[in-house]
Amino acid sequence: MKSFRAWRQESQWQLDEDGSECDVPEGGSSGHVSREAAGGGMRRGDTLRSITMPTSDDRELSGGRVVNEEAIYNMRKRWISDRLMEREGNFCRYPSVTVFCGTYNVAGKKSEGEDLGPWLKQCTGEPDIYALGFQEIVDLNAVNVAVSDSKSQQRAAIWRQELENFLSTKRSRYNLVEHRSLVGIVLFVYVRENHIQDGAVKDVQATTARVGMMGVMGNKGAVVVRLSLYDSTLCFVCAHMAAKRANVQGRNADFWSILNKTAFVGDPETAWEFRDLPCEFSRGRVEGGVGILDHDVVFWLGDLNYRVSETVHLDEVFRRCRSKEGKVFLQAHDQLNLERARGPRAAFGEFEEAPITFPPTYKYQPGTQLYEERPDKKRRAPAWCDRVLWRTRDVGHVTSVRYARGDLVLSDHKPVCAELSVKIRLIERAEHRRNFEDITGQIRRVESQGSAPEITLGSSAIDLGDVYYRTMASMVLRVANVGQGLAFLRFTSKLGELVPFRRWLRVEPPFALLTPGERAEFRVSVFIDRLTARDLCAGFEVLEELLVLRLEGGAEHYVPVLGRYASRAFGTPLEQLSARHGSQAARLGIPVELWRLVDSVIGSGALQTAEGAAELFPPVETAMPPDVPLDDQTAAVLRCLDAGSEFPPSIERPALVSAMLAFLSSLPEPVVPVAAVKAVESELAAHRVSGASGQGAGGTAGGAWGETFLRALSPSQHNTFLYVAGFLREVARAGRSAGLRSGPLASFACDSLCFPDPPWLGSVGSSSSSTIVGASDRSSDTSVTWQEHREVFRVLLSSFVSATR
Numbered sequence: 001m002k003s004f005r006a007w008r009q010e011s012q013w014q015l016d017e018d019g020s021e022c023d024v025p026e027g028g029s030s031g032h033v034s035r036e037a038a039g040g041g042m043r044r045g046d047t048l049r050s051i052t053m054p055t056s057d058d059r060e061l062s063g064g065r066v067v068n069e070e071a072i073y074n075m076r077k078r079w080i081s082d083r084l085m086e087r088e089g090n091f092c093r094y095p096s097v098t099v100f101c102g103t104y105n106v107a108g109k110k111s112e113g114e115d116l117g118p119w120l121k122q123c124t125g126e127p128d129i130y131a132l133g134f135q136e137i138v139d140l141n142a143v144n145v146a147v148s149d150s151k152s153q154q155r156a157a158i159w160r161q162e163l164e165n166f167l168s169t170k171r172s173r174y175n176l177v178e179h180r181s182l183v184g185i186v187l188f189v190y191v192r193e194n195h196i197q198d199g200a201v202k203d204v205q206a207t208t209a210r211v212g213m214m215g216v217m218g219n220k221g222a223v224v225v226r227l228s229l230y231d232s233t234l235c236f237v238c239a240h241m242a243a244k245r246a247n248v249q250g251r252n253a254d255f256w257s258i259l260n261k262t263a264f265v266g267d268p269e270t271a272w273e274f275r276d277l278p279c280e281f282s283r284g285r286v287e288g289g290v291g292i293l294d295h296d297v298v299f300w301l302g303d304l305n306y307r308v309s310e311t312v313h314l315d316e317v318f319r320r321c322r323s324k325e326g327k328v329f330l331q332a333h334d335q336l337n338l339e340r341a342r343g344p345r346a347a348f349g350e351f352e353e354a355p356i357t358f359p360p361t362y363k364y365q366p367g368t369q370l371y372e373e374r375p376d377k378k379r380r381a382p383a384w385c386d387r388v389l390w391r392t393r394d395v396g397h398v399t400s401v402r403y404a405r406g407d408l409v410l411s412d413h414k415p416v417c418a419e420l421s422v423k424i425r426l427i428e429r430a431e432h433r434r435n436f437e438d439i440t441g442q443i444r445r446v447e448s449q450g451s452a453p454e455i456t457l458g459s460s461a462i463d464l465g466d467v468y469y470r471t472m473a474s475m476v477l478r479v480a481n482v483g484q485g486l487a488f489l490r491f492t493s494k495l496g497e498l499v500p501f502r503r504w505l506r507v508e509p510p511f512a513l514l515t516p517g518e519r520a521e522f523r524v525s526v527f528i529d530r531l532t533a534r535d536l537c538a539g540f541e542v543l544e545e546l547l548v549l550r551l552e553g554g555a556e557h558y559v560p561v562l563g564r565y566a567s568r569a570f571g572t573p574l575e576q577l578s579a580r581h582g583s584q585a586a587r588l589g590i591p592v593e594l595w596r597l598v599d600s601v602i603g604s605g606a607l608q609t610a611e612g613a614a615e616l617f618p619p620v621e622t623a624m625p626p627d628v629p630l631d632d633q634t635a636a637v638l639r640c641l642d643a644g645s646e647f648p649p650s651i652e653r654p655a656l657v658s659a660m661l662a663f664l665s666s667l668p669e670p671v672v673p674v675a676a677v678k679a680v681e682s683e684l685a686a687h688r689v690s691g692a693s694g695q696g697a698g699g700t701a702g703g704a705w706g707e708t709f710l711r712a713l714s715p716s717q718h719n720t721f722l723y724v725a726g727f728l729r730e731v732a733r734a735g736r737s738a739g740l741r742s743g744p745l746a747s748f749a750c751d752s753l754c755f756p757d758p759p760w761l762g763s764v765g766s767s768s769s770s771t772i773v774g775a776s777d778r779s780s781d782t783s784v785t786w787q788e789h790r791e792v793f794r795v796l797l798s799s800f801v802s803a804t805r
Contacts, residue, residue, distance in 0.1 A: 067553045071511075072488050076443065079513040083439045084273040091431035094397070094423040097229070100127035101388045103238065104408070104415035105303040107366070108139040108184070110155065111162050112410070119406025119415040120163075126172045127419070130190040133223070133238030134159055135303045136411075138184050140219045149183065156186040163188060180206040180223045185302070187223040187238035195229065202228040209261040211241075211254045222258045222302070226295060231272050231425040235295040237262075239302035245381060246747075248335050251305055252347040263289025272296075276429060277436050297398060297422060298391040300351060303413065306336035307383040311617075311744050317381040318371065321360055331356060334384060345628055351389040354400035354418060361386040361405055361414040368409060388418035397423040446486050446515060453554050454483030455514070461560045462524050467543060469533055469567035469638060469666060470630045474525040477507075477559060479549070481514035488513055488552035489520070502545050504532045505561060526563050527629065533571030534668040567642050569593050570666040578716040589719035593641045597660045598727050606653050606734075613735030616657050617744055634658040657748075664724070664752035671720045672754040676712035683708050724749060 058066040100123050120132075137155040160179065167174045173193040180187060185208075191201055204227045212219035222239040239258060242250035292298055308317050312333050320326025331337060339346045340353075360382035363372045371382050386405075392398045402419040458478030467473045481487040490511035493500045501507065504526055512520040526543065528536070535541035543563035550556050569577065569591075577591035588595065606612040630638065633655035640647050641663065647656075664671060710718055728745045 061553060065553055065555070066550075071490055072552055075488050075490065075511055075513045078511075080436075080439055080443075081271075081273050084435065087435050087439075088273070090435055091428045092231075093426050093428070095426060096421045097128035097424050098123070098125060098401070099129045099131065099234075099299065099420045099422050100417065101236070101299050101301045101420065102130070102132045102415060102417040103135070103301040103303065103386050103388060104133075104406075105135040105240070105362075105386060105411060105413035106137060106159075107411040107413060108136050109366070109410050111158050114408060114410050116162060116166050116406075116408070119408055119417060120166050122402060122404050122406070122417055123419050124401060126170060126192070128192050128195060129229075129234075130163075130167070130174065131187065131225075131236045131238075131299060131301070132163055132190075133185070133187045133236075133301050135238075135240040136184040137181075137186055140184055149181070152181050152183055152186075156181045159186065160188060163190075177201055177227065178204050178206045178225045180208060180225065182208040182210065182221050182223050183219060185221065185223050185238055185240050187225055187236060189225050189227070189236055191227075191229075200230045203233075205264045207262060207264060209258045211257040211261070220254060222262070224258075224262050224292060226264055226290070229424055231275060231427045232297065233272075233295040234422075235292050235298045237292060237298065237300045237302070239300065239304060241303070241305045243305050245307040245383075246310060248306070248339070251335075252339065255347040259292055262292050264291075265289050272425060272427070275427060277433060279436070279440075293391070296393050296425070298351075299388070299420075300348070300390070301388040301416075301418075303385050304336060304387050305385050306334065306339070306387075307385070308381050309333040309335055309338065309744075310747075311739070311741060312381075313739060313741065314379060314381050316739065317383075318373065321371070321382045327356075327359065330360075331384075336384075336387065343628075348389060351391045352398070353387065353389045354403035356384060356403065358403075358405040358416075360384050361416055363412045364409075364414065366409065366412055369407060372412065386413055386416040388416060390420065394423075442515070443486065446484075449484060451484035451516075453481065453485040453487040453551055455487050455489065455551055455554070455557070456480050456482050457549075457557055457559065459559070461562070462547075464524075464526055464543075464561070464563040466566035467526050467528060467563040468635070468642070469528050469570035470628070470662065471635045471638075472525055472527045472629050473563065474523050477522040477524055477547075478519060479512070479514070479522065480519045481516055484516050486513065486515060487518075487554075490550055490552070491522075492548050492550045492556075494546065494548055500548070502541075504528055504541075504543070505545050507547065524561060526561075528565065528567070530571070530666050533565070533567065533666055535571075536565045537568060537571035537573075538668070567638065569642055570638070570663065571668060573669065574667050574671065574716045574720060575714070578719065588723060589716060590723050591663075591720070593663050594660065594720065594723065596641065597637075597656050597663070598723070600647055601653060601656050601727075602730075604653055604656075607730055608734070610735050610738035610740070612653070613731050614738040614740040616653055616731060616735075617740065617748060618654060630662060631655075631658070634662060638662060661748065661752045665755055670753060670755050671717050671724070672713070673717070674754075676709055676717075677754065679712045680709050721753060724753060 058068050060066055100120075102119060104119065137159060138151050156179070160176075164176075167190065174190040175193055175196050176188060177191050177196070178189050187206075195201055204225070206223070206225045208221060208223050210221040212221060220240050220242060222237050224235065224237050226233065226235040228234075237258065239254070241254040244250070308330050312320075312330065317330060320330050336348060336353075340348050340351065342349060344350050360371075362383055362385040363380040364370060365372050365374065373379060388403070390398050399421045400418065401421055402417075404417055406415040406417065408415055456479070458480075459475075462475050462477060464473045464475060479489065488511075491500045491507050500510070506525050506527070508523045508525065512522075514520055524547070532541060536543070543561075543565055545561045547559040547561060548556055549559065574591065577593070578589055580592060601607070601616065606616055629635075633651055637647060637651060637655055637659035641659070710721075713721060728749060732740060732745055
C-alpha cells in the first residue's frame with residue numbers, strides 16, 4: 001500500500017473528486033486541471049487506491065499470456081474500496097466533535113503567570129480536543145538551535161504546566177495524549193478523558209520536520225502529531241515558517257518541505273473502508289510512511305509568517321489596519337490569501353481558513369496593545385502572521401465556530417485560536433461487514449464461472465493534432481468488456497523501459513477493473529512544459545508514443561499516440577529568436593514576441609494613467625510554476641504570438657504581462673544566467689573585504705557592479721535584459737502615484753529573467769525517461785542556494801527599475 005507521499009511522486013494526474021475525468025473537451029484543449037491533475041489533490045482512500053507499477057514479476061500462462069498477481073490484487077482492492085465508499089451511508093454515521101486549535105509565538109519570553117484565559121476561554125463549550133502550539137519558547141540563537149535542547153525542554157515544561165493549570169478549571173478532564181518540541185516550537189494535544197476511556201484514541205504518533213538554516217536546522221520547521229479518533233484520522237501541524245516580508249517563496253518552500261519530510265512509520269490505519277474486516281486489505285505497512293495529507297483531517301497552525309503584500313507601502317498598512325474597511329483591503333493583499341487563491345498546486349491551496357475578523361497579530365510593543373511604531377525600533381508592517389487552517393478529504397466535514405485572537409501582551413505577537421466542529425466517522429461493524437460480503441460476492445460469482453476476459457477498443461490510434469505550449473490537449477479512449485470474465489486492465493511500460501509513459505503524456509485512470517458488460521473511458525492527455533518544449537525545439541523529442549494496455553491473463557493492446565508541437569517560439573534559444581530579421585525587434589536585437597507584447601501594453605494606453613500601470617501587476621507574490629496550464633486569456637495571447645496574428649480586443653492587459661512571463665520563462669536558458677549574478681556577488685564581497693567605497697547592491701545602475709553584471713551577458717541577453725528593465729522602469733514611473741513600487745516589478749523580472757533549471761526537470765534529452773515530480777519536491781537544498789542568488793538579483797533589478805525614475 002502506497003502513501004500519498006509515494007503516490008504523488010509517481011503520478012500527478014488522477015481523477016476528479018467525484019470520480020469523473022478532467023473537464024477537458026474531447027479532442028480540444030483547456031486551461032482547466034483537476035485538483036488531482038494538479039498534483040496536490042487527494043480523493044478519499046487514495047493512500048490504498050493508488051495503483052503503481054508492480055514490483056513482483058509476471059507469471060507466464062499458456063499461449064504466451066502473462067499475469068501479474070500484485071497488479072490484480074491492487075486493482076481488486078481499488079474496485080472493492082470504491083464500491084464500499086459508494087455505500088458508506090449504509091454503515092457510517094458522522095457525529096460532530098469540537099476541536100480547539102491555538103497558536104502563540106511567545107518571542108522567547110518566559111511565562112510570568114500571565115492569564116491565558118483571554119486566549120483559551122473563547123471556546124463556547126467543552127472541546128473534545130485541545131491542540132495548542134507555541135513558537136519561540138526559547139531565543140533562536142546558535143546555542144539553542146544547534147547545540148542543546150535542554151532549555152527548550154525546560155520552557156516546554158513551564159508552558160505545559162500553564163496549560164494544565166487552565167485545563168484543571170474545566171468541568172471535563174483532559175489527558176495529554178502527545179507532545180513534542182523542536183527548538184522553539186512545541187505542540188500539546190489533549191483529548192477529553194471520556195474518549196480515552198472509550199478506547200477511541202489510537203495510533204498516536206509524533207514527529208518533527210526541520211526546514212531552517214540550510215534546510216536542516218530547527219530554527220524553523222514543524223512539530224506534527226497524528227492520531228485516530230474512532231474511525232477518523234487526524235493530523236495536527238504546528239509550524240514556524242520563514243520570516244521577512246519579501247520571502248514568500250521561502251515560506252512556500254517551507255510548506256512543501258514540511259510535507260516532504262514528515263512520515264509516520266509503522267502500520268498506522270488510514271484505510272477506514274477495510275477497518276476490522278476479515279480480509280487481507282484491512283491493515284498493512286504503507287510504503288514511504290504515512291504523510292500529513294494521508295489523514296482525514298489536517299489542522300495546520302502556527303506562526304506561518306505570511307505578511308501583507310509588498311505592493312502596499314508600510315505607512316499605508318499602518319493607516320489601513322486601524323479601520324474595518326482598511327482591514328478588508330489588507331486581507332485582499334494578504335500573502336497567504338493570495339497564495340491559496342492560486343489553486344490547489346499552490347502552498348496551502350487545498351487548505352481552508354475561517355474569515356478573519358480580528359486585527360493583525362503582529363507586530364506589537366510587548367506589554368501593550370500598540371503596534372510597534374517607535375522611531376528607535378525596527379518597524380514591521382502589521383500582519384496576520386499567526387493562523388489556523390484545515391484540510392479535509394470530505395467537503396463540509398469541518399465548519400468554523402469561532403476564529404479569534406487573544407489580547408495577551410507578553411509577546412510582540414497575539415495568540416490566535418480556532419474552535420472547529422469536525423465530523424468524525426463511526427462505522428457500524430455488522431452492517432459494514434454485510435456490505436463488504438455482498439460486494440466481494442459479486443466478484444466471486446463472476447470468477448467462479450471461469451470465463452476468459454475479452455475487451456474491445458473504441459479507437460485504434462489517438463491523434464491529438466496541434467499541441468500548444470502549457471495548454472492541455474486530451475482525447476478519450478473507450479474500452480468495453482465484451483467477455484464473461486473479469487477484465488483487469490492497466491497501462492504498462494514497453495519492453496526495456498521503466499515507466500509506462502513519456503513525461504509529457506498521462507492516462508487517467510491508469511487502470512480499471514471491468515465486470516462483464518462494463519465500459520471504461522481513459523482520458524489520454526498531453527501537456528508541454530518548459531523542459532519538453534526545450535527538447536522538442538532542439539530535436540531531442542517528438543510527440544509520438546505507443547500505449548500498451550495489458551489485459552491481465554489476456555492479450556496486450558497497442559494504441560499509438562501522435563501530436564504536433566505548434567508553439568515553436570516557446571522552447572527556442574534566445575539567440576535564435578533574436579536573430580530573425582525584418583522587424584523592429586530585430587533592429588533592437590530582441591525576440592519579436594517580446595517586442596509585440598510590450599508594444600501592445602503601451603499601445604493599450606496602460607501607462608497613460610497610474611491606475612492603468614498598477615493593474616498590470618496585481619498583488620500576486622510568486623510566479624505560477626512553469627508546469628501548470630495557462631489561463632484561457634494568456635493561452636490565447638500565446639496562440640497569437642505563434643501565428644503572428646493580432647491579439648483579440650477582448651484580451652485584458654494583465655494577460656499580456658502574464659504572456660510575457662510565460663514566454664521569457666520558456667527559454668531553454670534564462671536571460672540572466674546564474675554566472676552573471678555570481679560575478680556581482682564576488683565583486684560586492686571583494687568591496688566588503690577591501691573596505692572600498694562605492695555603490696552597493698542597492699546603488700544606481702551606473703555603479704561598478706552594474707558594469708560587471710552587463711559584461712557577463714551575451715549580446716542577446718544584454719539587449720533583452722535592458723529592454724525588459726526599461727519597460728518595467730516606465731511602468732514604475734507611471735504607477736508611482738497609485739502606490740506601485742519597484743519591488744514587485746523586480747520580483748516579476750526575477751521570475752521571468754533569472755530562473756534556475758529546477759532539479760525535478762532533469763537534463764536536455766531526458767524527456768523519455770524522466771517523470772514529473774509534484775510541487776512538494778521544490779524545496780531541495782539546491783533551491784535554498786538559488787534563493788540567495790535570486791535575492792541578490794532582485795536587489796539589482798530594483799536598482800535598474802528605480803534608476804532615473
